[in-house]
Amino acid sequence: GAGVSQTPSNKVTEKGKYVELRCDPISGHTALYWYRQSLGQGPEFLIYFQGTGAADDSGLPNDRFFAVRPEGSVSTLKIQRTERGDSAVYLCASKTDTGELFFGEGSRLTVL
């Protein structure tokens, strides 16, 4: 499709496990953002990529969270030693340098 694709759409894991969430942006979009949306809250910024590099990772809550975008397209958000508090919807968005931000449908993570 032509939109931002996120997989998996739902992920249930156990406390302490490792998870990876994938974002496939719109082709040609150089900027990619990850946000986290907890229940009853608005999306909160996690990290921003311009091309392959993380231009701003100040929103990552701690060192258990890491994200990569090795070829400047697909990005993976990695969470180590998951905790129940990590349960949320993780949103990815992409845009051209001057264009509108397009969001994916999100990956809902549940940590039991």
Added chain:
Amino acid sequence: AQSVTQLGSHVSVSEGALVLLRCNYSSSVPPYLFWYVQYPNQGLQLLLKYTSAATLVKGINGFEAEFKKSETSFHLTKPSAHMSDAAEYFCAVKGGNNRLAFGKGNQVVVIP
């Protein structure tokens, strides 16, 4: 840092009645402001944006918003609510690195 405030998490409106969602911003620089809508199990979709041109901004689905610097507000309105307007609405302000800071959102319920 830029931020927005949305009060009243749930808003009920009768079908055909005015929809009014309030957003107040805090910004040290002239703000770029946005309203997004999120339908169940879908990604965020841009309704409209203010980028320092006209203070009255018209968006999709009959929504509009007025930027009022004196009130630091960017309230969203629609003259006549439709059942299809039931969704969650987020106000956002653009900060550094083009990252968006979102409000907590308003869940709109349309009563037939």
